[in-house]
Amino acid sequence: MPTKTLSELSKSMQKIDIAMLSTYSGGGEIAGRPMSNNGEVEYDGTSYYFTYDQSRTVSDIQGHSKVALAFQGEKSFQVAVEGEASLIRDTAAMKDHWTPDLDRWFKDGLDTEGLVMIQVDATRIHYWDGEDNGEVKR
Structure with missing residues (x-):
C-alpha cells in the first residue's frame, strides 16, 4: 500500500477549507457538522476549530472525546481522520x-x-488520492 508522508499530505490538503467533524451524541448517534479549518494549511496531525460553549458539538465532546474528521479535496482526494478532541x-x-x-x-x-x-x-x-491510498503515520 503506497504511503504519503504527513508533509506530503499537508501539501495536498492546503486548498481544503471545510472539514466534516463527527461526534458521538448523547444518545449514541453520530452527529456531523461542517467546520472551517481557519486557514490551518500546515496540517501536522492536529486541527483547530472554533465554536460556542453552548453548542451541541461541545456537549458531545464533553461526553465522548473520540471524533472523526472528513476532508474532501479536488478530484478524488479525500482524508479521513480519527482523533481525540x-x-x-x-x-x-x-x-x-x-x-x-x-x-x-x-x-x-x-x-x-x-x-x-x-x-x-x-x-x-487515512487518505485516498485517485487509486493511491494509505495510512499516514504521525
Whole structure:
C-alpha cells in the first residue's frame, strides 16, 4: 500500500477549507457538522476549530472525546481522520489559531463570550488520492 508522508499530505490538503467533524451524541448517534479549518494549511496531525460553549458539538465532546474528521479535496482526494478532541477556553492559547475570517461568525473576535476552540489530535489518518491510498503515520 503506497504511503504519503504527513508533509506530503499537508501539501495536498492546503486548498481544503471545510472539514466534516463527527461526534458521538448523547444518545449514541453520530452527529456531523461542517467546520472551517481557519486557514490551518500546515496540517501536522492536529486541527483547530472554533465554536460556542453552548453548542451541541461541545456537549458531545464533553461526553465522548473520540471524533472523526472528513476532508474532501479536488478530484478524488479525500482524508479521513480519527482523533481525540479537547476543548480549550484559554484566549491566549486560541490566539495562534485565530484568523480575521472568523470575525464574521464571532463578532467580538477572541473576546466573544462563550468562545471555545476544539483541538483534534489525530490518532489515525487515512487518505485516498485517485487509486493511491494509505495510512499516514504521525
